[in-house]
Amino acid sequence: MATRNLRAWFLVHKWTSLLCTLFLLVICVTGLPLVFHEEIGAWVDDSRPYAQVASDTPPVPLDRLLAVARRHYPHDVVTSVFVDDDEPQVVVGLAPSWERYNTRPATGHTMKFDAHTGAVLRDSSAPAAMGAGFLTVILHLHGTLLTGLGGTLFLALVGVVFVLAVVSGVVLYGPFMRRLRFGTVRTRRAARLRWLDLHNLLGIVLTVWMGMIGLTGVMNEFSTPLFALWQASDVQAMLRPWQGRAAVAPAELTSLDAAFRAAQAAVPGRRVISTIFPGSRFGTPYHYAMWAKGTTPLTSRLFTPILVDARTGAVAVVVRMPWYLRAVELSRPLHFGDYGAAPLKVIWALLDLGTIGVLVSGLVLWFGRRRLSLEARLRGTGYNRDVAGHDALPAPTRAAR
Secondary structure (H helix, E strand, O other), rough: OOOOHHHHHHHHHHHHHHHHHHHHHHHHHHHHHHHHHHHOOOOOOOOOOOOOOOOOOOOOOOOHHHHHOOOOOOOOOOEEEEEOOOEEEEEEEEEEEEHHHHOHHHHEEEEEEEEEOOOOOOOOOOOOOOHHHHHHHHHHHHHHOOOOOHHHHHHHHHHHHHHHHHHHHHHHHHHOOOOOOOOOOOOOOOOOHHHHHHHHHHHHHHHHHHHHHHHHHHHHHHHHHHHHHHHHHHHEEEEEEEHHOOOOHHHHOOOHHHHHHHHHHHHOOOOEEEEEOOOOOOOOEEEEEEEEEEEOOHHHHHEEEEEEEOOOEEEEEEEEHHHHHHHHHHHHHHHOOOOOOOHHHHHHHHHHHHHHHHHHHHHHHHHOOOOOHHHHHHHHHOOOOOOOOOOOOOEEEOOOO
């Protein structure tokens, strides 16, 4: 590689790394507890325990659970229902009004029911457990830096810069490490060389994982604006036949159980797990917006929206999501490592710690740097160019190392 090209890659690696390192440290540190968010959530959950029942005990009808929720909060509107397919629980979302909820989703609250007995396990209008609040803050810090859509788009840009840093680091690895055996860390040399060897070793070993995490992170950050774009275009086109009609009033809602059965029949091989009620800005004024997912390890990460007429309970349309939203769905389990149970989560945590090591060692090298030219750095590696028409670099010297 010509010195001019190598110098360009060196500058790309230096400045992309510097621009994203501090933000990546925040992302990596907050990512550690998120890898185990299910385990942490279960540990801090202060809900009442599930009832011990026979395995063939049928679930309580959803309409009965809605009636209980409305008795507890007669002046609230029901915003959503989630039927957990992993745990015997049903979560009913409520809010003081649609106007307040659509402008400030944080005004909503939930009631968690035992799916087998209908008992209230937890009412989130009570003070939340500290651990649950901690996870919520960590998730928002990881995904938005607590700044909303602006932070989301900024972190997407950080992810792109990080991928450039990884690619440029791979390009530079060969010329700068050609005289050393793979995995060598010169423990008897100067401290700066030990940090350099550690930085290069961790970086090249974690290259594929860091590149994958960077790319899937960018895809996840773009999911919010992409979903909004899809709602504003394709979804609005689907709703044109209903435009002009009056929104469905709570008293006009058909049986939720019947709507679930109709949606389930429309998507065989999948399982309907949740619905958004008419009136939410995340749904439509005329339908139960239901979501179904597959039952295999792969399809369980792919969701299918189904619109069910909230007045009649008939399936209006099974929505086909565009390829880019499907790609975002598949990228999430790759990013968080939550598709392989505890062993994969431990591996993801160790790889995350290794990435933190790459970032910290890079900062140590930057703050302890000596102002050497690129040629001086390369003389310490024994790198000689063999491109015809160019002079070879001088032989290595001890001073350059």
